[in-house]
Amino acid sequence: MAAVEKLSFDVLVVGGGIAGIETAINLGNNGLNVLLVEKDLTLGGKMIMLSKVFPTLDCGACITTPKISEVARHPNVTIFTNTVIKSIKKQDMHYFKSLLVRNPRYVIESACTGCQLCEMACPVVVPDQYQYEMVGRKAAYIPFSIACPRVAAIDIEHCTLCGACERVCPPKCIDFTQEPIEFQVIIKAVIIATGFNLFDPAQIKRFQYGQAKNIITAMQMERLLAPTRPYNHVLRPGDGKIPDKIAYVLCVGSRDRTVNNPICSQICCMYSIKQAQLLMGALPMADVTIYYINIRSYGKGFEEFYEQAKGMGVNFIKGKVGTISEKENGSLILRYEDICTGKLKEAEHDLVVLSAGVLANQDATGFFSDDRWEKDEFHFARQNDLFFNPALSSIEGVFLAGTTYGPMDIPDTILSAGAASMEAIRYIKQMALKI
Amino acid sequence: MSSPDLKFGKKLVKYGAVDFNACYNCGTCTAVCALSNEEESFPREMVRFSVLGLSEDVKGSLKPWLCYYCGECSTHCPQLAQPGELMMSLRRYLISCYDWTGLSGLLYRNLSAYIAAFLFIAIGIFGLFFSGIWNQAEWMHYGHLFEIMAIASVFTVILLPNIIRMWYATVWKQTKKLHIKTYFLSLPELFIHMFTQKRTLSCNDEMSNKIWWFEHFIVVIGYMGLLFTTVVLDWFAATNILIIVLGYFLSAVVFIVSFHFIFNRMRKKTEKSSFSHPSDWFFVIWLLLMGLSACAVRLLIDLGLLSAYFWLYLLHLTILVQWALVIVPFGKWTHFLYRSFAMYFDKIVKDTANTAVRTV
Numbered sequence: 091m092a093a094v095e096k097l098s099f100d101v102l103v104v105g106g107g108i109a110g111i112e113t114a115i116n117l118g119n120n121g122l123n124v125l126l127v128e129k130d131l132t133l134g135g136k137m138i139m140l141s142k143v144f145p146t147l148d149c150g151a152c153i154t155t156p157k158i159s160e161v162a163r164h165p166n167v168t169i170f171t172n173t174v175i176k177s178i179k180k181q182d183m184h185y186f187k188s189l190l191v192r193n194p195r196y197v198i199e200s201a202c203t204g205c206q207l208c209e210m211a212c213p214v215v216v217p218d219q220y221q222y223e224m225v226g227r228k229a230a231y232i233p234f235s236i237a238c239p240r241v242a243a244i245d246i247e248h249c250t251l252c253g254a255c256e257r258v259c260p261p262k263c264i265d266f267t268q269e270p271i272e273f274q275v276i277i278k279a280v281i282i283a284t285g286f287n288l289f290d291p292a293q294i295k296r297f298q299y300g301q302a303k304n305i306i307t308a309m310q311m312e313r314l315l316a317p318t319r320p321y322n323h324v325l326r327p328g329d330g331k332i333p334d335k336i337a338y339v340l341c342v343g344s345r346d347r348t349v350n351n352p353i354c355s356q357i358c359c360m361y362s363i364k365q366a367q368l369l370m371g372a373l374p375m376a377d378v379t380i381y382y383i384n385i386r387s388y389g390k391g392f393e394e395f396y397e398q399a400k401g402m403g404v405n406f407i408k409g410k411v412g413t414i415s416e417k418e419n420g421s422l423i424l425r426y427e428d429i430c431t432g433k434l435k436e437a438e439h440d441l442v443v444l445s446a447g448v449l450a451n452q453d454a455t456g457f458f459s460d461d462r463w464e465k466d467e468f469h470f471a472r473q474n475d476l477f478f479n480p481a482l483s484s485i486e487g488v489f490l491a492g493t494t495y496g497p498m499d500i501p502d503t504i505l506s507a508g509a510a511s512m513e514a515i516r517y518i519k520q521m522a523l524k525i
Numbered sequence: 526m527s528s529p530d531l532k533f534g535k536k537l538v539k540y541g542a543v544d545f546n547a548c549y550n551c552g553t554c555t556a557v558c559a560l561s562n563e564e565e566s567f568p569r570e571m572v573r574f575s576v577l578g579l580s581e582d583v584k585g586s587l588k589p590w591l592c593y594y595c596g597e598c599s600t601h602c603p604q605l606a607q608p609g610e611l612m613m614s615l616r617r618y619l620i621s622c623y624d625w626t627g628l629s630g631l632l633y634r635n636l637s638a639y640i641a642a643f644l645f646i647a648i649g650i651f652g653l654f655f656s657g658i659w660n661q662a663e664w665m666h667y668g669h670l671f672e673i674m675a676i677a678s679v680f681t682v683i684l685l686p687n688i689i690r691m692w693y694a695t696v697w698k699q700t701k702k703l704h705i706k707t708y709f710l711s712l713p714e715l716f717i718h719m720f721t722q723k724r725t726l727s728c729n730d731e732m733s734n735k736i737w738w739f740e741h742f743i744v745v746i747g748y749m750g751l752l753f754t755t756v757v758l759d760w761f762a763a764t765n766i767l768i769i770v771l772g773y774f775l776s777a778v779v780f781i782v783s784f785h786f787i788f789n790r791m792r793k794k795t796e797k798s799s800f801s802h803p804s805d806w807f808f809v810i811w812l813l814l815m816g817l818s819a820c821a822v823r824l825l826i827d828l829g830l831l832s833a834y835f836w837l838y839l840l841h842l843t844i845l846v847q848w849a850l851v852i853v854p855f856g857k858w859t860h861f862l863y864r865s866f867a868m869y870f871d872k873i874v875k876d877t878a879n880t881a882v883r884t885v
Contacts, residue, residue, distance in 0.1 A: 296557065341551070346603035347603055348600070352604075383551040409551070410603070412557040412601070413556060425556045425557075426552060427566055428552075429550055429551075432566055432569075433563055433566050434556065
């Protein structure tokens, strides 16, 4: 490992999703020097993957990319992608010291033009995690077309070191000798915007996810509906058939004590309704059925959005699906109790979408060893003062943005990023007076 | 619709129900239940009745008996509302409803009543012995006579009226029609289910379920056989080597299998065995003790030591009387009877409804 580099900023923002981006822009606009750290190869988090967003049906990519460009060009914001936080420690009343490790891309970032010749030359194909494993990508790759930075990276785990990319790269920016670089950063305040994880439906065996070919997660459906979609059409992955009957199973891994996640994820009802509406547009002849326990359309314009879906002909059936079994032709039999009639029923669908719930991302737990990082019983960050200072964490000088402290939708995430930025600015100013 | 019984939920807790109020009506329990079907969807309906206090609807339903407690519903319930255990508790509750003496309910709700009844019987027998009214041979004779009397009287005085009450609540009140033909045609159901419990096998395909069914089947056959051997063939007085060996074999089957049941309940590895009401413990333990003590008594007879260890016979008799007068008429034993009749009645209700449709 190369020698430790020392840096200093006003604020460290952990997480390059929409919460982190919004916070970094807010802080940068207020004249603070910000270091934005993202563990993935690109900024954008989960939002950049979305086809459209509820309840306005704006294109997810179209409203995320301007924010990403803004933060990427911001004079006060430095961005480290592919970087993990080793530790954050409070030095004294005013400063934190953080250790970061910037993992190698094996591509010289400043030299890469994003021409994708390496991608074409690379002989190794692996499942594409940015298309949720529905198609393949190369081991030398650019994550996706609107990635930021739009720079190639080598997936060293799968790379065979054949050197094909090296030979075709026009600026000769591929460098297999790169090593992780350690940074020591001094900052005044920290924003935790590490976001959430999605529940892995394979954990619930009776839903057959990963076993039956035509069962996908809602995030995979999000990709199928996006402009940069893998098959350029909504097709079921098993045999490429255009699905006629699509089912949504809500509350997969949320409101479920058997998987230790008894809370509501708050977004699944709405994103499922949104996808149902988009499907009505993409596949006008298809039947879309949503199996729910309760529809929670609690936000501004949400109930109207739900009514709109019903008006468009989306079927809503009250009753959680109990078991899914695959037929020989790849179609699926859903067994459920229709709560409105109290009768057990079975229904056949071509494609089943599991609306997986939101789980806490617990990365931040590993950052703090000396200070007390508190979590709530569902492993989200504990808010010190829920009503009057919702962005405060249990550590003074560390603030919370977005789904770090609980499931929420995009508008709420933006609001919470605003609150976190404001609290951080107030805190830094207050500390400056105390010198 | 009947008015809700506001104390129903609290009542069910005494019969062993836990956490059923956590239900948020998603229907997962019904959807994962292998025995549930379009005509008969359960257990959520029963959970709903219990939460709302609709005790009359529960009393008129045969659905609690259609469940064989594989435990899938409890495993998958997202609210951990234990629907499987609720169904078990409803069966206990229904037993107390069918019982005209009211003693079933009393014994199910109060452990102390159970213990008092058992103590009363034990003191009675040992008191009688120490009063010295009968000699050992007379004790053996009256003991055997008691078995015959107990079987006849418990059945005619308690169980038969209870089955009629069950029929009234679940068949007559629901259909108000009497098709004698259906009663005859459905009769095979009663015996098939009584002796095979074959519905258990439809619960799930897991090996543990099959083993459980097999053990249950064996213990039913063993128990019935032991009853026949001791009562009709008079095992303790028998001289025929075949009868003696048969008795040993059957009592060994009973105590070995019931020992395994107790072991399962202690380990709590399956949903079925993770909650144990006192009545469940009494049932399995007394079954074990009965098989074991019967075996020991016959062994003493064969070794010619019975007169020296006569207290063991008295102990066996005590266990037998407790079994025959408490567990059989008012305890878990009745499951065996009501469950088979429930299958029979269910067939009658369905066929009656079908004939009604056809005649219309």
